[in-house]
Amino acid sequence: MNFPELHIDFMSKRKISAAISGSLVLLSLIAMSVVGLNLGLDFTGGTLVEVEFADPVGPSEVRQLLDENGFANGIVQYFGTERDLLIRMPPQNDTAQANLGDQILATLRSQYPDVVMRQSNYVGPAVGEELTEDGGLALLAALFVVMLYILFRFTKHFSVGAVVALIHDVLIVLGIFAVTQWTFDLSVLAALLAVIGYSLNDTIVVSDRIRENFRKIRKATPVAVINTSLNQTLSRTLVTSMTTLFVLVALLIAGGEMIRGFAMALTIGVVVGTYSSIYIAANMLLFLNISREDLLIPAKENPDSAVP
Amino acid sequence: MARSRGLVGESLLGMSKASSRPPNTSSLGRYLLILFLVVIGGIYAAPNLYQPDPALQIKSTNQANPLDQSVVDRVVAELRSQGITVIGSEVIGNAALIRVDTDENQLRARDLAAAVLNPESDGRYVVALHRASTTPQWLRDVGGKPMSLGLDLSGGVHFLLQVDMEKFLGDRMRNNAEAIRDLLVDNRIRYVGREWVVGQQLNIGFQSEQARDAAREVISTTYDDFRILERPVDNRPGLRLSLRDAKIRELEGFAIAQNLQSLRKRVNELGVSEPLVQRLGRSRIVLDLPGVQDSARAKEIINKFANLEFRLVALPNVRPSQTEILEYEGAPVVLEIKNIVTGDQVTNAIQEYDPDSGMPQVSITLDNDGGRAMNEVTKAHIGDSMAILYKELKVRSRTVIEDGEEVLKPYTVEERRLINVATIQSALGFRFRITGLELGEARDLALLLRAGALAAPMYIVEERTVGASLGKENIDKGSQSIAIGFALVLIFMLIYYKWFGFAANIALTVNLVLLVAVMSVLGATLTLPGIAGIVLTVGMAVDANVLIFERIREELKQRSPQQAISAGFDRALLTILDANITTFFVAIILLSIGSGPVKGFAVTLAVGIVTSMFTAILGTRALVNLMYGGRTLERLAI
Numbered sequence: 001m002n003f004p005e006l007h008i009d010f011m012s013k014r015k016i017s018a019a020i021s022g023s024l025v026l027l028s029l030i031a032m033s034v035v036g037l038n039l040g041l042d043f044t045g046g047t048l049v050e051v052e053f054a055d056p057v058g059p060s061e062v063r064q065l066l067d068e069n070g071f072a073n074g075i076v077q078y079f080g081t082e083r084d085l086l087i088r089m090p091p092q093n094d095t096a097q098a099n100l101g102d103q104i105l106a107t108l109r110s111q112y113p114d115v116v117m118r119q120s121n122y123v124g125p126a127v128g129e130e131l132t133e134d135g136g137l138a139l140l141a142a143l144f145v146v147m148l149y150i151l152f153r154f155t156k157h158f159s160v161g162a163v164v165a166l167i168h169d170v171l172i173v174l175g176i177f178a179v180t181q182w183t184f185d186l187s188v189l190a191a192l193l194a195v196i197g198y199s200l201n202d203t204i205v206v207s208d209r210i211r212e213n214f215r216k217i218r219k220a221t222p223v224a225v226i227n228t229s230l231n232q233t234l235s236r237t238l239v240t241s242m243t244t245l246f247v248l249v250a251l252l253i254a255g256g257e258m259i260r261g262f263a264m265a266l267t268i269g270v271v272v273g274t275y276s277s278i279y280i281a282a283n284m285l286l287f288l289n290i291s292r293e294d295l296l297i298p299a300k301e302n303p304d305s306a307v308p
Numbered sequence: 309m310a311r312s313r314g315l316v317g318e319s320l321l322g323m324s325k326a327s328s329r330p331p332n333t334s335s336l337g338r339y340l341l342i343l344f345l346v347v348i349g350g351i352y353a354a355p356n357l358y359q360p361d362p363a364l365q366i367k368s369t370n371q372a373n374p375l376d377q378s379v380v381d382r383v384v385a386e387l388r389s390q391g392i393t394v395i396g397s398e399v400i401g402n403a404a405l406i407r408v409d410t411d412e413n414q415l416r417a418r419d420l421a422a423a424v425l426n427p428e429s430d431g432r433y434v435v436a437l438h439r440a441s442t443t444p445q446w447l448r449d450v451g452g453k454p455m456s457l458g459l460d461l462s463g464g465v466h467f468l469l470q471v472d473m474e475k476f477l478g479d480r481m482r483n484n485a486e487a488i489r490d491l492l493v494d495n496r497i498r499y500v501g502r503e504w505v506v507g508q509q510l511n512i513g514f515q516s517e518q519a520r521d522a523a524r525e526v527i528s529t530t531y532d533d534f535r536i537l538e539r540p541v542d543n544r545p546g547l548r549l550s551l552r553d554a555k556i557r558e559l560e561g562f563a564i565a566q567n568l569q570s571l572r573k574r575v576n577e578l579g580v581s582e583p584l585v586q587r588l589g590r591s592r593i594v595l596d597l598p599g600v601q602d603s604a605r606a607k608e609i610i611n612k613f614a615n616l617e618f619r620l621v622a623l624p625n626v627r628p629s630q631t632e633i634l635e636y637e638g639a640p641v642v643l644e645i646k647n648i649v650t651g652d653q654v655t656n657a658i659q660e661y662d663p664d665s666g667m668p669q670v671s672i673t674l675d676n677d678g679g680r681a682m683n684e685v686t687k688a689h690i691g692d693s694m695a696i697l698y699k700e701l702k703v704r705s706r707t708v709i710e711d712g713e714e715v716l717k718p719y720t721v722e723e724r725r726l727i728n729v730a731t732i733q734s735a736l737g738f739r740f741r742i743t744g745l746e747l748g749e750a751r752d753l754a755l756l757l758r759a760g761a762l763a764a765p766m767y768i769v770e771e772r773t774v775g776a777s778l779g780k781e782n783i784d785k786g787s788q789s790i791a792i793g794f795a796l797v798l799i800f801m802l803i804y805y806k807w808f809g810f811a812a813n814i815a816l817t818v819n820l821v822l823l824v825a826v827m828s829v830l831g832a833t834l835t836l837p838g839i840a841g842i843v844l845t846v847g848m849a850v851d852a853n854v855l856i857f858e859r860i861r862e863e864l865k866q867r868s869p870q871q872a873i874s875a876g877f878d879r880a881l882l883t884i885l886d887a888n889i890t891t892f893f894v895a896i897i898l899l900s901i902g903s904g905p906v907k908g909f910a911v912t913l914a915v916g917i918v919t920s921m922f923t924a925i926l927g928t929r930a931l932v933n934l935m936y937g938g939r940t941l942e943r944l945a946i
Contacts, residue, residue, distance in 0.1 A: 098607070098767070098771060099607065101603075101773070102603065102604040102607075116777060117601070117775045118774075118775045119772070119773060119775060119778055120603065120773040121771065121772045122770065123769075123770050124470075124768070124769035124770055126769060127468065127769045127770045137901065138898065138901040141897050142893075142894050142898075145897065146893065146894070149889070149893060150890070153886055186906055187837055187840075187906075187909075190837060190898060190910070193894055193897070193898050193906075194844065194894070194909070194913065197890070197894035197895065198848065198891070200887070200891065200894070201851065201887040201890070201891055204883070205855065205887055208883040208886060209883075232862065235858055236858040239804065240848070240850070240854050242800070243796075243847050243848075243850050243854070244844070245847075246793060247789075247793030247794075247796070247843045247844060247846050247847035249793075250788075250789045250790075250793035250796060250843065251789045251840060253789075254785055254788040254789040254792055255786070255789045255840065256781065256782065258460070259836060259837065259840050262837065262840055
């Protein structure tokens with residue numbers, strides 16, 4: 001099995017792709033500011049209890065039971081099966097909020113003796129705030145370190161290109177989470193950072209080839225060089241994306257509810273990341289007017305790339 | 309040919325530097341080195357194959373109740389008579405281990421064993437659920453141990469506790485105020501007012517500037533811990549004392565250390581066999597209790613701040629400023645403020661029953677100083693009354709405006725109650741009994757006195773409880789995901805790259821083994837996000853091989869098969885390094901900010917990157933060399 005030798009003129013579509021990416025990013029930003037992310041317990045604080053009933057039970061009857069016992073304004077929803085319910089309470093203006101989960105369980109047990117506690121979480125408001133801050137900080141730190149490393153290994157053109165591509169990927173994943181209102185919790189944040197790692201991986205492989213070809217091919221326009229490079233790396237880009245998607249599908253199918261958000265974010269991230277390493281990163285190079293002269297001095301630690 | 313040799317000679321890791329050797333062969337030493345690493349990896353990954361036995365761990369809380377084979381035999385006999393299969397039992401030091409066959413029987417066995425060992429439910433022995441290692445001795449001898457499972461896989465409770473340092477430091481300042489007052493009195497320096505403590509500061513007013521300066525002199529020569537500023541107090545000359553930062557750090561460290569120690573003891577008494585009790589940052593403590601399902605009981609014990617004070621009922625000649633009034637059975641009682649002894653001086657406490665009345669009581673043993681003080685005071689006051697004050701700190705919260713935002717802030721209030729007021733019949737010594745508590749209170753008090761008091765109150769800022777059923781399900785789902793993902797990748801690689809794919813698949817398998825081995829040796833904890841990290845590593849680890857193989861395909865258009873193989877490996881190397889180093893950075897960032905789920909994921913990601921580079925570059929190269937090296941190839945199936 002082999003890809004045929006490809007000569008796809010990627011860069012002729014670069015204006016269209018830029019327009020698509022631009023509007024996707026814009027839509028994501030709008031979705032995030034208008035609808036907002038459905039932040040999970042990790043960030044909002046509060047109490048979350050997952051229980052399993054012996055028989056299927058409706059969220060509304062459970063909600064009513066809780067209301068009657070003074071646990072108002074909680075969210076009750078199915079979690080995976082019709083016997084699993086997730087009960088989420090916002091932070092309480094109350095003294096004993098660390099015990100709220102126990103009280104809810106006790107109330108449920110009084111009505112449904114067979115109820116099994118699957119998980120019970122309480123996050124204090126201060127901790128939630130810290131996690132939000134640390135999370136945002138981590139994303140920024142990751143982008144910054146990446147930018148520095150690429151600046152050191154390549155040139156500022158590649159550095160800017162890679163970071164723009166990464167921001168593009170992260171924003172689109174965030175946008176989709178805002179539109180779908182999937183819960184954004186710590187594991188999704190971890191997935192976002194993994195997306196940065198993954199997408200970067202792709203971008204570097206492509207950049208590496210672009211640099212190599214700029215040095216090797218003497219008489220060609222930057223557009224032609226980039227097109228050649230993209231075609232040469234295309235099969236690798238697709239194969240790696242495919243194997244990664246294989247395992248992500250395995251996680252989505254078999255991984256269960258607890259890592260669904262994580263697997264979902266990564267799946268979207270891998271697809272968007274594959275696209276962005278082809279179109280965004282390379283596009284940025286042209287946008288920044290990269291030329292052969294920018295790359296002619298070979299890096300010292302890279303002697304063999306000078307082979308004709 | 310010359311060009312080919314030049315290219316090989318330039319290879320980065322010196323993989324084929326010896327140009328006298330046929331193309332794409334490696335020295336025997338290299339093969340052996342790789343084989344050696346793989347075998348080592350296999351050995352250290354192997355302990356994970358041995359499922360631990362469900363077991364009971366029994367410990368004695370008291371030297372009076374030794375733990376020997378006869379005790380264990382009694383428990384085993386009882387378990388067997390109730391139809392529980394006991395696989396084995398052993399006494400190791402001051403703990404005993406009894407292995408049973410199933411998890412269900414483990415729970416039943418714990419209750420049975422506790423009933424046999426503690427017939428009066430007085431906590432002489434602690435029975436904990438345990439997962440007993442079944443790793444063969446020779447593996448353990450070389451340091452092999454399985455990865456420990458995170459709470460999301462084993463089930464259990466995780467707490468993040470905030471130590472209330474404000475309260476703690478405030479209390480310390482109150483003690484300091486007492487000491488400084490004594491110091492000023494001793495030096496005949498006149499001060500004004502009694503309420504000196506404001507938050508964590510002391511504001512002391514004086515009659516005159518001379519008095520203030522004299523006080524400043526004597527305080528600063530006696531104590532080294534304060535920053536002293538001259539500030540008027542109520543329009544009089546005054547001093548403001550606050551603790552130096554270094555002293556605050558020291559006190560915080562002390563409070564945390566004391567709380568950690570007390571928590572460890574408390575948790576042991578709860579019957580948790582492998583708890584994690586650890587400081588986090590300046591004022592927080594992490595507490596992980598694997599296997600615990602009843603978080604309510606755990607909370608009662610870990611967060612309880614109860615203490616006792618023994619005081620004299622004030623005689624009429626005691627100055628009113630040295631007394632306070634408390635209520636006992638509906639009537640006011642005037643107590644001296646000064647303690648005779650407190651619960652901090654208790655070395656042992658056991659909950660028992662009064663043989664006459666059958667009421668619960670706590671038998672207390674004091675330490676040397678406490679015993680002496682108790683003896684002296686009671687000897688001098690036979691016929692007078694002594695009161696026992698029970699103090700408990702409870703967490704409340706209130707809404708305060710902070711930076712223009714309403715935030716909920718927990719604070720602690722002290723609840724005090726006289727549990728006993730009695731006439732001193734005779735001089736008391738090191739050991740005595742107290743009554744007047746209900747059973748639950750008596751049991752908890754005995755436990756808390758035994759464990760030692762918390763230096764500072766704490767409140768829970770985060771709690772995560774995972775039920776045993778969910779833990780088990782997470783393990784099953786996690787291993788299924790790995791199996792499915794792994795199989796899909798293996799099949800794909802085999803179809804797409806044929807024999808090269810086969811080599812990559814072996815490398816990938818070895819990668820998994822090495823990943824598990826490194827995680828085990830590092831003592832890393834496996835969590836569900838960690839499993840997700842392994843799955844992702846499987847998907848991404850082949851990337852290095854894909855890069856190499858694609859490059860070989862490209863090179864094949866211009867070169868002979870052997871040259872293409874060599875060039876493919878060499879040329880792809882730098883790209884692989886670049887791509888992996890950046891991903892590694894991201895993993896490190898994840899690790900450093902990481903709490904809980906993020907950390908578990910980051911660890912596997914980081915370790916996976918390192919092991920996959922080894923297997924994909926060196927391992928695959930060795931395999932490909934073994935398969936194709938030194939042969940004359942017309943064409944290459946890739």
